Amino acid sequence: MLRIRKFEWKIILALLMTAAAPLVITVFLVERLVEESMAVGVNERVLSGLEAGVDLYKEAIESRIKIVRLQGQALAQDATFQEAVEKGELEKARQRIESLVTGNSSVGRVRVLAGDGVVLEEKSPREFPGNRYKSKTEEWDLPDGHRLEVTFVIGKSFLAASDQLRELVLTLDNVRENFQPWTIGYYRLFLFIYVWILVAAVVMGLLLSRSVTRRVADLFRATRQAAKGDLNARVPVRSRDEIGSLSESFNRMMDEIQRGRDRIVYLEKISSWQEIARRLAHEIKNPLTPIQLAVQELHRSYRGEDPQFLSKLNDSVEIVVEEVGTLRRMVETFSEFAKMPEVQAVPVELNAFVAEFVKHSPHISSRVEFKPGPHLVGVRLDKDMMRRVLTNLVTNGLEAGEPDGVVRLEVERGDGWGTLRVIDHGAGLSRENRDRIFQPYFTTKRDGTGLGLAIVKKIVLQHGGEISMEDGEASGTIFTVRLRTDDASSYPY
Amino acid sequence: MSGMRFNTMLFSGLAVLCLTAPAFAQVKVEKSYKRDMGLAWREGRLELSMDFPEAFTQRLRKRLYNGFTSRILIEALLKEQKKKTPVAQAIVQYTILYDIWEEEFNIRHETPEGRRDLQVSSLAELIGTCAKLERLPLQCMVELPPGTKYQLRVRIVVNPLSAELRKKVREYLSNPNGSSHIGSPRSFFGSFSKIFVDEKAFQADAVYTYRSPKKILPAKSGPE
Numbered sequence: 001m002l003r004i005r006k007f008e009w010k011i012i013l014a015l016l017m018t019a020a021a022p023l024v025i026t027v028f029l030v031e032r033l034v035e036e037s038m039a040v041g042v043n044e045r046v047l048s049g050l051e052a053g054v055d056l057y058k059e060a061i062e063s064r065i066k067i068v069r070l071q072g073q074a075l076a077q078d079a080t081f082q083e084a085v086e087k088g089e090l091e092k093a094r095q096r097i098e099s100l101v102t103g104n105s106s107v108g109r110v111r112v113l114a115g116d117g118v119v120l121e122e123k124s125p126r127e128f129p130g131n132r133y134k135s136k137t138e139e140w141d142l143p144d145g146h147r148l149e150v151t152f153v154i155g156k157s158f159l160a161a162s163d164q165l166r167e168l169v170l171t172l173d174n175v176r177e178n179f180q181p182w183t184i185g186y187y188r189l190f191l192f193i194y195v196w197i198l199v200a201a202v203v204m205g206l207l208l209s210r211s212v213t214r215r216v217a218d219l220f221r222a223t224r225q226a227a228k229g230d231l232n233a234r235v236p237v238r239s240r241d242e243i244g245s246l247s248e249s250f251n252r253m254m255d256e257i258q259r260g261r262d263r264i265v266y267l268e269k270i271s272s273w274q275e276i277a278r279r280l281a282h283e284i285k286n287p288l289t290p291i292q293l294a295v296q297e298l299h300r301s302y303r304g305e306d307p308q309f310l311s312k313l314n315d316s317v318e319i320v321v322e323e324v325g326t327l328r329r330m331v332e333t334f335s336e337f338a339k340m341p342e343v344q345a346v347p348v349e350l351n352a353f354v355a356e357f358v359k360h361s362p363h364i365s366s367r368v369e370f371k372p373g374p375h376l377v378g379v380r381l382d383k384d385m386m387r388r389v390l391t392n393l394v395t396n397g398l399e400a401g402e403p404d405g406v407v408r409l410e411v412e413r414g415d416g417w418g419t420l421r422v423i424d425h426g427a428g429l430s431r432e433n434r435d436r437i438f439q440p441y442f443t444t445k446r447d448g449t450g451l452g453l454a455i456v457k458k459i460v461l462q463h464g465g466e467i468s469m470e471d472g473e474a475s476g477t478i479f480t481v482r483l484r485t486d487d488a489s490s491y492p493y
Numbered sequence: 494m495s496g497m498r499f500n501t502m503l504f505s506g507l508a509v510l511c512l513t514a515p516a517f518a519q520v521k522v523e524k525s526y527k528r529d530m531g532l533a534w535r536e537g538r539l540e541l542s543m544d545f546p547e548a549f550t551q552r553l554r555k556r557l558y559n560g561f562t563s564r565i566l567i568e569a570l571l572k573e574q575k576k577k578t579p580v581a582q583a584i585v586q587y588t589i590l591y592d593i594w595e596e597e598f599n600i601r602h603e604t605p606e607g608r609r610d611l612q613v614s615s616l617a618e619l620i621g622t623c624a625k626l627e628r629l630p631l632q633c634m635v636e637l638p639p640g641t642k643y644q645l646r647v648r649i650v651v652n653p654l655s656a657e658l659r660k661k662v663r664e665y666l667s668n669p670n671g672s673s674h675i676g677s678p679r680s681f682f683g684s685f686s687k688i689f690v691d692e693k694a695f696q697a698d699a700v701y702t703y704r705s706p707k708k709i710l711p712a713k714s715g716p717e
Contacts, residue, residue, distance in 0.1 A: 041669070051559075054559050054560070054561075055559065058558070058559055058560060058593050061593045061594060062593065065594075065596070134594060136594065154594060159594065162560070162593075163560075166559070166560055166561055167661065168665075169561075170561060170562075170658065170661075171658070171662050171665045172665075174654065174658060174662050174695075175662060175665070175666070177696060177698070178654070178694070178695040178696060180694070181690055181691055181692065181694040181695055182666070182690055184690070184691065184694075185689040185690030185691070188690075189685050189688075189689045192689065
């Protein structure tokens with residue numbers, strides 16, 4: 001079942017309101033328009049005129065009948081005509097009949113009939129075919145049983161025109177008499193169309209709003225997930241409009257939050273390890289000198305002649321001194337780790353910084369490849385600390401590769417970040433080791449302290465940046481350090 | 494006022510407007526008369542006799558003479574006192590057409606039993622024929638018990654709108670130009686008029702209603 005979201009309802013209602021707002025005015029206008037347009041064709045003037053036309057037709061027909069009737073009657077009562085018929089002087093009678101026939105177009109035929117029905121005289125101006133003319137006949141008595149028969153004719157088209165006009169009057173009269181049902185009919189049709197327009201507006205609104213609301217709903221869902229603590233919540237970015245930008249911003253915000261949380265967790269962990277390192281350094285460092293001095297004093301104090309014992313003593317003292325030395329170096333590393341200074345960041349152009357690093361590191365410069373990137377990359381960093389980062393990463397890379405292998409450095413800019421890549425061609429790391437590589441005291445080297453990369457990561461994080469490691473294209477590993485960029489145009493090089 | 498409430502009101506208003514649109518039609522005033530009508534049993538049939546010359550107004554007479562076809566529908570209902578269902582009824586329709594050329598009125602008299610045509614030559618004869626009922630048999634639907642009071646109601650409808658005329662009006666509105674060419678444009682509304690126009694709301698030229706006083710029927714006579 002189609003589920004309509006609240007936001008969609010609002011969009012639909014907005015569209016409906018937009019579509020329905022003109023309704024009140026339109027309803028009024030339609031009502032006026034219907035009434036006025038109907039009144040143009042159907043009004044008292046038109047009907048009166050048409051009815052007058054009907055009257056005229058009627059009068060015309062009646063007049064024709066009346067005239068023919070009067071003329072027939074006059075002829076029948078004419079003494080001369082009667083005498084001519086009575087005496088059989090048909091020539092005289094014919095002249096009178098002819099004048100009747102030719103003098104009136106509505107006379108179709110005139111006959112004089114004898115008492116026994118024999119036609120004595122007949123005059124017809126022309127043929128009046130029954131399909132085109134309607135006729136009727138009237139008779140008048142003449143002396144001696146004779147009769148005068150006059151046939152009236154009228155064109156059927158004339159009668160048909162009369163009927164048509166009458167029908168038109170009837171129709172218009174009906175429209176006028178039933179004006180309201182017709183007007184209401186128009187009104188209903190308008191409402192019917194309007195309702196469908198509103199339905200179409202709803203459907204269109206639903207379809208149009210769906211693409212927007214779906215993305216808003218995604219965003220809403222993701223924010224709720226985030227509110228519940230799920231920092232992996234992300235929104236698919238489907239377009240480049242405002243909602244797309246909002247989604248991107250949300251995703252960036254979540255990335256930042258996640259990075260921030262990881263940074264905090266990591267720094268807290270490192271802080272704990274630093275405290276441990278500081279205590280260890282303190283506890284181990286103090287007895288080392290007495291141990292070494294004591295052993296050396298023991299060696300000096302021996303006056304015996306036993307060569308076998310002396311040999312053992314020499315070996316033992318050497319071992320103790322060496323191990324104390326190792327422990328001292330370790331303690332120094334621990335101390336160094338425990339007492340890492342605060343970052344004193346200054347504006348630096350990253351290409352220039354890396355180039356300077358390579359130039360001032362003669363022991364490694366011959367095995368480092370660096371070609372500055374095409375863009376200036378302005379960042380803020382603590383030069384000393386970041387040199388240490390580079391030294392550590394480059395040294396690790398060189399140690400991981402062939403004795404004559406090289407490490408490549410790359411700098412680039414993008415998405416508000418300056419990126420520094422340290423690419424070696426060593427054997428690479430297993431996935432298991434890769435996950436633990438930045439953990440303090442984890443090392444794959446035989447004589448490593450496991451603090452180098454932990455220190456590197458802490459420094460990078462203290463700079464507000466991030467560090468990651470991935471496999472190289474062919475072999476080896478790529479360490480990527482990312483620092484927030486600044487406007488580099490005014491930075492010292 | 495919130496948007497939701499405003500919309501609810503707007504659509505409610507629209508719905509009411511759609512539903513009540515037919516109610517805007519004015520109801521034509523019918524003329525009513527109280528008249529004593531002749532009601533009698535003859536040969537087992539209940540017969541009605543009355544006249545209604547009022548129906549033949551000057552306007553109707555003029556229209557008749559001008560050749561307009563006119564119809565007069567007569568409905569007679571006999572109702573038992575205080576009951577709505579009629580116990581006897583009759584229906585008659587006169588269709589009158591004056592033939593101007595022939596100068597005579599052609600009258601068609603129709604009842605459920607059949608029809609007959611007749612001609613009269615004058616208006617007086619026409620009124621004498623059509624403006625009165627002479628021994629019109631009422632169709633009894635139940636046995637009418639004697640001693641009960643009844644009331645007779647006769648409704649005369651002058652020119653009720655016929656289906657034929659309705660069709661002509663619809664055709665006129667959908668094709669006002671009267672063009673008979675194939676593909677000639679028809680008016681948009683006229684094409685939908687059958688759907689949207691409530692033709693039941695159409696009115697006749699005039700309606701006259703006659704009511705008799707309530708009274709007890711005369712005694713039944715003649716063969717059962």
